Structure formats: structure tokens, C-alpha cells
Amino acid sequence: MATDGSKRRSANFRPSAWDYNLVQSLRSEYGEKEHMERVTKMKEKVKDLIRCKMPRVQKLEQIDAVQRLGLGYHFEVEIKDALQAVIDGTTNTAWTVDNDLHTTALRFRLLRQNGFNVEQGVFERFMTKCTSSFKESLREDVEGLLSLYEASFYGFKGEAIMDEARTYASTCLENLKENHIWAKKINHALDMPVHWRPNRLEARRFMDICEEDQCSRLNPVLLDLAKLDFNVVQSIYRDEVSKLARWWVDLGLNKMEFCRDRLMEHYLWNALMVYEPQFGAFREMSTKITCMITLMDDVYDVFGSWEELQLLTKFIERWDISEIDKLPPTIRTCFLAMYNTTNEIGYWTMKVRGFNIIPYLHKLWINQSKTWLEEAKWYHECHKPTLQEYLNASVTSIGGHVVLFCSYFTTSDKLSKETLEYLCSIPNVMYCSSLILRLTNDLSTSSAELARGDNFKSLHCYMNETGASEEATRHHLKNLVREAWKQMNEDVIDANPCSGPFLGACLNLARASQLFYQYMDGHGIPDCETKDNLKSIIIRSVPIKQQRAAKCASD
Numbered sequence: 001m002a003t004d005g006s007k008r009r010s011a012n013f014r015p016s017a018w019d020y021n022l023v024q025s026l027r028s029e030y031g032e033k034e035h036m037e038r039v040t041k042m043k044e045k046v047k048d049l050i051r052c053k054m055p056r057v058q059k060l061e062q063i064d065a066v067q068r069l070g071l072g073y074h075f076e077v078e079i080k081d082a083l084q085a086v087i088d089g090t091t092n093t094a095w096t097v098d099n100d101l102h103t104t105a106l107r108f109r110l111l112r113q114n115g116f117n118v119e120q121g122v123f124e125r126f127m128t129k130c131t132s133s134f135k136e137s138l139r140e141d142v143e144g145l146l147s148l149y150e151a152s153f154y155g156f157k158g159e160a161i162m163d164e165a166r167t168y169a170s171t172c173l174e175n176l177k178e179n180h181i182w183a184k185k186i187n188h189a190l191d192m193p194v195h196w197r198p199n200r201l202e203a204r205r206f207m208d209i210c211e212e213d214q215c216s217r218l219n220p221v222l223l224d225l226a227k228l229d230f231n232v233v234q235s236i237y238r239d240e241v242s243k244l245a246r247w248w249v250d251l252g253l254n255k256m257e258f259c260r261d262r263l264m265e266h267y268l269w270n271a272l273m274v275y276e277p278q279f280g281a282f283r284e285m286s287t288k289i290t291c292m293i294t295l296m297d298d299v300y301d302v303f304g305s306w307e308e309l310q311l312l313t314k315f316i317e318r319w320d321i322s323e324i325d326k327l328p329p330t331i332r333t334c335f336l337a338m339y340n341t342t343n344e345i346g347y348w349t350m351k352v353r354g355f356n357i358i359p360y361l362h363k364l365w366i367n368q369s370k371t372w373l374e375e376a377k378w379y380h381e382c383h384k385p386t387l388q389e390y391l392n393a394s395v396t397s398i399g400g401h402v403v404l405f406c407s408y409f410t411t412s413d414k415l416s417k418e419t420l421e422y423l424c425s426i427p428n429v430m431y432c433s434s435l436i437l438r439l440t441n442d443l444s445t446s447s448a449e450l451a452r453g454d455n456f457k458s459l460h461c462y463m464n465e466t467g468a469s470e471e472a473t474r475h476h477l478k479n480l481v482r483e484a485w486k487q488m489n490e491d492v493i494d495a496n497p498c499s500g501p502f503l504g505a506c507l508n509l510a511r512a513s514q515l516f517y518q519y520m521d522g523h524g525i526p527d528c529e530t531k532d533n534l535k536s537i538i539i540r541s542v543p544i545k546q547q548r549a550a551k552c553a554s555d
Contacts, residue, residue, distance in 0.1 A: 026241065027239075028541065046221060080114065105144065105148040139172050204230065204537075265534070269290060273505045285348065285410055289342075301372075342358065384461070404433060412501075445521045
């Protein structure tokens, strides 16, 4: 059995890119009461805008702008009512009267995006009857193609028209992206569709787009409210992350050299998952849980010997610290941090929600530890699992299930034994979200992890199992990601006993995964894009023209 004094493996993780002393001192003027009062006044103006009568396409574009600017959470009732009015006034004849691909595709996307089911058949009139392909005449309709492309990512499994829409629109836009007047919009869409982008970052980008677009039909009050609201919410994020930095430093785990010190990145994950300001309890507790997941993952992957990991797993199963001295000092410290953090969260839930959550969290930690141990066994026995064998363990081991479980009990006022047991059974919507997290992680990190001697990841499991090339394997895994998105699209519209912020968190965990692992390992190597994204969400306020904002608030 290894001891802390013996030579251990090292992953040579980079240190944190953040100065925690500076993080703890973060403050914002937008946390003052006067700014929140201005937001409240401006919200009333936007409610009137959403309710007022206007041409159908203009109404749809306005709703789209409200949501892309990050304001949707303020106007959920008004948006639902406006879209219901669109449905009530949209007979089958009305769909066909609009020979406008942009309006049809935008309407389809917004309805599915907001929980209304609409059939893919609304696109049939834009297709040729003989080939079931989209008409050649649409190739010059760039606005329509962009809307069709974005709508296609809301397809369900087995929807052939939506698959064709994605292929057709992607091909057309690829051919247009170089010199077209809309090249910037086209390239942004092809880089990643709106459906896969985290709301807060898309909101920040969309503000700049609206500012630059001199021909925009956007009402100025929307943009002004979006900027002010972004800064007010950012002030809340700053307070939250400064307190978490103090907790992390006091815990002393930022001094552990064998593991990833990623507090800021963990906070970003969780702020992207549940971004609404009123859910600070989720961001605080789930960030702490995410820190524990990464810490224990590194214990199992890098630090512990096989014998130590077997013993650690038994301690997690028993959830008992009476004989904790049997663990080596460093592993003992890590287990105690996990144990105490979980119990603190359990105490909060008992005090605020009146429910004992610890047995359910313990069950999920047992599942985590068993899959971590199974992966450690593969490493020590030089076992090369099949892709399915690997996914059976690794979709759990990556930790998405625990975080998504947190998103329910920290945001819901009505906890029940039946609902929590349902979540612990890992329903499809949780599994698909975690599968996307696992696959996007592997597509980005496999080469580096294999180089340092880690287990096979999904990429290498499939290549070893089938003999496929790396290019063909990447294509296969990306297709699995797309299929998981289709299933999740359907799951969030179907009746679900755990609706509300939980379903949004399932979608947003997948979106955050697409962001973190789009170009590189944005979690393990947290510089460049990840650091810039953190600055956009937490550090950089949106410039506001004070005179105009004050006028809009006072009118």
C-alpha cells in the first residue's frame, strides 16, 4: 500500500489561473438598491411590449430578442401567453399562408424552445415531393436558412425532416459564409447553434450584435434593460463567488498539488446551469459539490493506490468517520472535506426545505465511488473496455448526476420521497445531459489523458473495439451527442414530475459542456477561452450610457 511519503502519480495539472485574494474582494456598484429599482420599472415597459398587438413575425422576433438578451426569466408568463396566442391564431391554413421560411422556422423554434410541441410537418411545403429534400430556390434566402438551421437543432429522434433541414441548411450556409454580408452571423451559427449556447454568454454577445445593427427593429428599451439586468445579476455572482473563494481557501484544498484547483471554473459551470439570480443557493451548494467531485475524481484517477481506493470506497459506502485514521492523511483530508460538505448541505436543506436530503446524496456518492473504483480497476489491470462498458461507468463517474440532483432540491419548494427517488433512478433527461458532458469531455481531452497514462476514453474504446479511424470515431461520437440532444429535446417537452429549473439545468449542463470542451480542455487547462468567459460573466460589466438608461427608467 502506498503512503503519502512514497512516489505517486502526477497529472501535472496547471495551478489556478485566479488570485483568490482578488476574487474575495470582488464587489459591484450594480448591487445597490437604486439599480434594482430601475430594473423593476423597466420590466413593466417590456411587459407592455410583449403584450401589445403587432404583425406575427415582429412578435416572434421580439420574443426571440427578449430571450437571447437573457431577459426571458423575467417574462415567462407573458412569453407563454404570447406564444399561446400565436398557436390559437395559427390554423393549418395560417401556417401555409406564410410562404416565408424565416417566419415558419422561427415560430417552430420558439414554440419548441418554450415547451410547446409542434409537428415537423410545417416544413413540408418547402420541400420537393419527389425527393423529400428542401427546394433549390431556398438557397438564396439567407435569413430563412439561418432560421431553419437554428430550428433544426430542436428536432426529436426519428424526425427525418429535421435531420434533412440541418444537413441542407448547414451545406447552404457553408457555401455562403465567406463573402456574404451576413458572414459574421453565419459563422457564429455554424460555430455553435443558439440552442447549444449557454444563455448568459449568448446574451452578452447578442447585446453587442444589437448595438452594432443599425437596421435593427429592436425596441431600445429592451437593450437598455438587458445591459442593466446583466450588470445587476453580475453583482450577485460577484458576491457569491467571493464567498466561495473564502470557503475554498479556508478549507485549504487549494494547496493540494495533486488535484485540479478549479473553484472559479466550477462556479462558472453552475452559474451557466442555473443563472437566474434567485437561485443562489444552487450555485453555492452545487459549486461546493462540484469541487468535491473533481477532488475525489483526482484521488481515484491520480493519487490513490489500488488498495487505498478500495478502502476509501468502503468509507464512502458506510458514510462513517469513526475509523478514519485507517486512511492515509491526504486521502483522509479529502474524504472529510466531502463528508462535511455534504452534511452541511444536508443541514441547509433540513433547515430551509424541511427535508433530509443526506440519504439521497449518500446514495449518489456511493454510485460515484463505485464507478471511480471500476475505472481505477481498469487502469491497474490494463483493461480496455468496450465503448458501452466504458459509458456504463463513465457517464456516472463524470459527476453530472449529482450536480443535476442538486439543481432540483435547491430550487424546488416541494420535495417528496417519490420525486427524489425518481431522480436517484437517473431518468432519461439526466442521463442524456450527463452523456453529452462525458462525450464532449472525451472528444476534447482524450489525447492528453492517454498520454499521461490514464484509462482509455470513449474515443479509444471505440477505435480499439471496432478498428475505426480516429476521424470516423469522432464522427460517431459527435453523432451520439446529437442523438442525445434530440432525446433531451423531447424529454423536456413531455410531462415530467420534476419540471421548472431542473429541466433547464439538464439542458444547461449540456450547453456548458459544449462550451467548456468546444476547442480544448477548458476545465483542465482553464486559460484562454474559459478565463475569458469567466471575465465576461463575472468581471467585465456591460458599458451603459447612463443618460439614456436613466431616461428609460424614469419615462
